[in-house]
Amino acid sequence: MLRLKHVRVGVCGVGRIGCLHAENLACNAERAELVSVADPIKALARKIADRFGARMYASSREMIKKERLDAVVVATPTPTHAKLVELAVDAHLPVFLEKPIALTLKEADKIASLVNRSGIKFQLGFNRRWDPSYSKAEKEIAEGKIGRTLVVKTCARDPQPPPDAYIKHSGGIFVDECIHDFDMALWLMKDHVRQVWAMGTTLVYPQFSKYGDYDNAVAILRFSNRGLGIVEGSRTSTYGYDLRTEILGDRGQIQVENWKEHATRRWDKSGITEDQYPWFLTRFAEAYKREITGFCEYVARGDRSPVSADEGREALRLALAARESARKGSAVELSR
């Protein structure tokens, strides 16, 4: 553990992603000190606390009250986000909040409003922005390497569906899976979307239909400056985790291709074969480290949020508009 000037962090919620943040705070983020973790599932809180040498709490409220923290990481279920941001605002603590910011625009508005009025430091957990490949793409676009951006195109495909219980409260494919892609589209185009048309279908896993959700979906976007966008999401890519993005400019194109686990290929009677990447946790391991390191940097001495509450709200607004378009079968306009 590092002895440099620390940012003392408590983690609220240590499920899959919260536990990953705890580990990165304990082991990989230069300026971080993992002080404590809180989770209503006490056995889980204890296990993670022991593993990384932190204190444990069953209640986030209690942790925030008792510990001398410099910041909190909130990785609890999405419906609890607003309440936890409120606790942090009351304690004048910087917040790292997992994505999506909320499941409804009302909740997102509330969070953005709390954050903006209080002036606390706030960073949303859009991890993909910290991925070396995506951040290189953004940098090259910002440097004008492909000229004016015209069309953005994203593809996100999961190799299996989430559990039934999760689907019900996930917000649907556009909110749960494609929200990263909507954020990418907004971030890479540096523009707002004015209109979205979307379609969804359920062809492989009938359970999605039960909840008005889809296992495959597409959306097309029109931006303020008249650029276009395509967002494609799937739960049925049985061949692996498939995540690609491209941006067409008037002087070139940038592609972010799939990542590989190995640089190993086999040539035999079947042809030339390489592995596809299995899952997002390893795909974005580096991004998760950079994200939480970036948060500690921001807390320690930054003045501009790497991913603001307003940006999180905007991606959600777009995802909800896509969901509405798919359900209604007509275009949805987004006001300025």
Place this chain on the structure above:
Amino acid sequence: MLRLKHVRVGVCGVGRIGCLHAENLACNAERAELVSVADPIKALARKIADRFGARMYASSREMIKKERLDAVVVATPTPTHAKLVELAVDAHLPVFLEKPIALTLKEADKIASLVNRSGIKFQLGFNRRWDPSYSKAEKEIAEGKIGRTLVVKTCARDPQPPPDAYIKHSGGIFVDECIHDFDMALWLMKDHVRQVWAMGTTLVYPQFSKYGDYDNAVAILRFSNRGLGIVEGSRTSTYGYDLRTEILGDRGQIQVENWKEHATRRWDKSGITEDQYPWFLTRFAEAYKREITGFCEYVARGDRSPVSADEGREALRLALAARESARKGSAVELSR
């Protein structure tokens, strides 16, 4: 030139594509004999006739009347298609007709009706179906290699816009450029489209706006069996000719990537660099040869059209629906 059992062919119209067919008939198609060419631009007809050892005519009508032909290739401007198919039908001659079948559904209906009633052999010039990469994709899908097809996605980008004079009569980006992609979508999904939503924009070449056309456009499709489709067209890929297709199935995915002119890469301070393909005529050189060879095979002894008039009409109907959707700003339904 080959002395095997010949199919004696006359070519109507020897512009860019007609001349290419003439060359392939003269040099590359095993069963073919190029007998004559016709073009109202006499100097052009003479030049091509001389080059490939054929007779020349200024009038297709006269050529069909005077020459003892086994088949005609029609590569004249699209508005003349119906008239020339009529001449061929009257002469009981098999016809190879360049794409698109027509610019209006009315004309397409007329041609399909002429062909279907007369029973003449007819093949439409969707050259992409004959490309080794695309036909391998279709074959693997037909063999069930990726299971049930769920989503088809195409991308067609031209490195420069056509001349102004051409734009005006081209039918627009959906009809002129994307018609191949609509045909691919129908062919690979083996299904009909029930609904199309499209958007277009003009960001780089203002001349497109003059004619109600776009320099970039996207469309999403819903198929009868509930599959989805994405079609993307562009006139602004300054980096080269960019043509890709992919099909997602419930057991895998097939991608048709860009073709390369060279297998040569350079590694230097700028990174690792390879060339992008410059233009469709060389990209599809092999497909054009196979297409006209396939036509001669079909004339000599086939009984089922490789690309029927009805298929050409269906792709046009879809392209026109996309154009209408983009113009109206709403979905367009296609009846069965």
Place this chain on the structure above:
Amino acid sequence: MLRLKHVRVGVCGVGRIGCLHAENLACNAERAELVSVADPIKALARKIADRFGARMYASSREMIKKERLDAVVVATPTPTHAKLVELAVDAHLPVFLEKPIALTLKEADKIASLVNRSGIKFQLGFNRRWDPSYSKAEKEIAEGKIGRTLVVKTCARDPQPPPDAYIKHSGGIFVDECIHDFDMALWLMKDHVRQVWAMGTTLVYPQFSKYGDYDNAVAILRFSNRGLGIVEGSRTSTYGYDLRTEILGDRGQIQVENWKEHATRRWDKSGITEDQYPWFLTRFAEAYKREITGFCEYVARGDRSPVSADEGREALRLALAARESARKGSAVELSR
């Protein structure tokens, strides 16, 4: 067939490669006219002659005497090369001679001497020089794109062994298969080799041992200007035809990778799979066309041989040195 100013060509020997040259002369080479073919196997000569509309001869001598030819293509078995070049020299006819120039240095010297003294136009059939990928590599090196060349590395692997009867008279793996690679090494480095060390082994096909030949072999080269080279040959690449070359310079590297038949890839549970190229005849179809077209250009109006007899002799000298090194188990020096 083309009616432009012709180069009237007769082909001596219409086995696999001779037949390919005949076809390209008849169909693909702009300035060429295939006048006649000669082969002692009369049925073969007749078949090819009929197929391409040429006259047939059982004797090359008779063909050269009787026909009014502008050039001959010699694709007869290697031991007959010297005699046929002599006939062409006597008739003052330009010669295209298939590779290898000869199987012994003595024969190669004889041919080079005949050609050089007579001053006839002469081109050796190193088809790989005409391949778009390889010629692009050579051009970029000549333009200084990778600076001073330091190391050349070639790999040539055949998916199956030649027939036993062929092995016996082939000259061995270095002369038969690797001679192209030795030519590439000399051509791309623009230098002479001063020393060669080689090793061979027979691990899969015992028949090679019978003739003192190998099914896998490697050689390292030292050039006059102190560059280094690696040549690797194999008869055992059961996965396909595998042909790659790279050149390291002090400012970068150029790679010629394997060619693909398709731009199609499949993603499924086995990973991402693409086809490897099956065989050299299709791999180099374009190179064979360019080679014979280049020969006709050279005959019609060129003044410098694209591939001279001396270059053919130098590649053979290097191949024979490698064979000697592998047999003796010691380095072989090559004099200036």
Place this chain on the structure above:
Amino acid sequence: MLRLKHVRVGVCGVGRIGCLHAENLACNAERAELVSVADPIKALARKIADRFGARMYASSREMIKKERLDAVVVATPTPTHAKLVELAVDAHLPVFLEKPIALTLKEADKIASLVNRSGIKFQLGFNRRWDPSYSKAEKEIAEGKIGRTLVVKTCARDPQPPPDAYIKHSGGIFVDECIHDFDMALWLMKDHVRQVWAMGTTLVYPQFSKYGDYDNAVAILRFSNRGLGIVEGSRTSTYGYDLRTEILGDRGQIQVENWKEHATRRWDKSGITEDQYPWFLTRFAEAYKREITGFCEYVARGDRSPVSADEGREALRLALAARESARKGSAVELSR
């Protein structure tokens, strides 16, 4: 830091690689506890100790005597390896020793003998064996995926030369750079080398000549079971760090290609460009973590060394034989 059952480790020597091991022990290896570091450069020892919360020593001897350690990592200059292994043997401590095992066969023999007689646990630092791509290759070969191995080929190119002062004591390109490749060749072929022929040249950096060293070198190998090998090393790949390996079997081929930092490509007028990997420390970051984690596993409960002293000695013997062959200009035989 983790609170699981620990392996308490002291690190001797905290230069570039020693410091990396210290960091991985402190942050990334599950079973490890970094207890202390020792380096005669006190300021360096203090800095690293402070950074990772460990105690510092100026003397490895003192550290081993005073601390209650479970194992030591030795990353001191190669000439000190034997002495430090001796200290560890006297203290009955497991040792992780950086590569190369020694610079002379005599020293390597001494170390192997110390280790083998004492029976202490010992692991040599051939990090490449722990790289996911290389270990996948080895696993697939062991599973028989490519059948019997016939030829192994390695390429290792550094983008810049080491400092002059380093070159002098490095042992030369074969020992310093290619020792990894010799180890890979032995490990992947699961065989011994009987004969090596090597050539070196100095074309770009004249300083290498001063020390009888080369900036580019190649070697060919003959294995006991008659397989062949090619090893290529360079200090002049100005385009980046270039590291590739392939193994030909009688049923297929496995390639380990270069690793990428980004999955991002740009398409513009220059073509399609991606970055090459800049340097080995990042290339092998994961391998270094796995290596030291593997060592702690081995110390905690393993019984077979992942990389034994004898294997380190064998790779050195081969590297020294290559150096001798290049210097003498003749083959070098290696006894059983």
